[in-house]
Amino acid sequence: MATIMAVNTTTSPKNSLAKFVLSPKTRPFKVMVLGQSGVGKSALVVRFITRRFIGEYDPNLEKIYGFQTVIDNEMVYFEILDSAGDSHESEYANLESNIRWAEAFILMYSVTDKCSFDECHRLKFLINHNKRRRRLTSSMRDCVLETPVVLVGNKTDQIGDRMITMEEGKRRSKEIGCVCFHEISVRESIDQVWGVFCDARRFWRVSNKWTRGRTEGEIHSIALGRPLSRAASDATADFRTPFCRRWTEMELDEEDEVTFERSDSTSSSGQSECSEEFRARASTDSRLPPRPSRPRHPRTVRTFAPPVRRMSVAMKGNNTSSY
Numbered sequence: 001m002a003t004i005m006a007v008n009t010t011t012s013p014k015n016s017l018a019k020f021v022l023s024p025k026t027r028p029f030k031v032m033v034l035g036q037s038g039v040g041k042s043a044l045v046v047r048f049i050t051r052r053f054i055g056e057y058d059p060n061l062e063k064i065y066g067f068q069t070v071i072d073n074e075m076v077y078f079e080i081l082d083s084a085g086d087s088h089e090s091e092y093a094n095l096e097s098n099i100r101w102a103e104a105f106i107l108m109y110s111v112t113d114k115c116s117f118d119e120c121h122r123l124k125f126l127i128n129h130n131k132r133r134r135r136l137t138s139s140m141r142d143c144v145l146e147t148p149v150v151l152v153g154n155k156t157d158q159i160g161d162r163m164i165t166m167e168e169g170k171r172r173s174k175e176i177g178c179v180c181f182h183e184i185s186v187r188e189s190i191d192q193v194w195g196v197f198c199d200a201r202r203f204w205r206v207s208n209k210w211t212r213g214r215t216e217g218e219i220h221s222i223a224l225g226r227p228l229s230r231a232a233s234d235a236t237a238d239f240r241t242p243f244c245r246r247w248t249e250m251e252l253d254e255e256d257e258v259t260f261e262r263s264d265s266t267s268s269s270g271q272s273e274c275s276e277e278f279r280a281r282a283s284t285d286s287r288l289p290p291r292p293s294r295p296r297h298p299r300t301v302r303t304f305a306p307p308v309r310r311m312s313v314a315m316k317g318n319n320t321s322s323y
């Protein structure tokens, strides 16, 4: 049973969560939730901590919630920063210092809002920029994984208002280098919300404990629960039972390969695997369905040798050739 352990606010809390103090020995796991205003960041955090969906929150307040719970048989002390959605130019420094503070990120958009989806690009860029700089000065030079960023599309319950398809979400997750992708409804499913935080923790734990000396492929095998070595499988046993459906970077790669193969075989009928349902309304890039494969340099069949053209001295320098 999860219990609220600490609420350490940078500004006043939005709701009636009580204040507690973390033991000084406790090493908190620092997660930052970020995304455009109105995507449901506060709803996500409060749902995770209290299990309740609360409809309205005071926007633009930034706060850190403390929360203690058990994940994969391990006690975890979360410090969750619910960042303000609309950062003005003047607050950029604050946003960047918050990013440097965090150890894992939940990057959120609403499937009903294309702007919030596009904003994820910029925010991921900021995360990369700030975390890379820190890594260069840290002792973790051999860490092959970036700080884990989980991409989350929220409000799937608003079916009629959807603007971003699941396929687009998966593709964006891969493009911007997130460790995994979730589609959720904070309103409808507490399990989906838990799945997001559990994955943030799991990928953070894997990248911290097991990355030294391992290749990126090995780390993803660990994360997916594939056997590597005894020690590695110890760390990953619980990855096999996620709370909800989600896609890791590796799974997205594999899906892409399968889709590509299928598209090869269906290309003759001109059918694409991608759903076109929302594309007209919400296309965020200009990708076309894969083209049928064909040899890059088709062999030209020559039945006779090309005539050798000899130029007389008089023709040299004259380009008005009829050849």
Ligand SMILES: Nc1nc2c(ncn2[C@@H]2O[C@H](COP(=O)(O)OP(=O)(O)OP(=O)(O)O)[C@@H](O)[C@H]2O)c(=O)[nH]1
Pocket: 035, 036, 037, 038, 039, 040, 041, 042, 043, 044, 054, 055, 056, 057, 058, 059, 060, 061, 083, 084, 085, 086, 154, 155, 156, 157, 158, 184, 185, 186, 187, 188
């Ligand atoms: N239908 C639906 N509405 C949701 C869901 N999650 C959040 N909302 C609503 O979306 C609105 C915005 O939610 P917030 O949690 O305040 O969003 P935020 O990202 O914290 O916004 P800022 O504090 O302005 O950054 C609220 O009215 C929520 O009730 C969801 O899963 N489904």
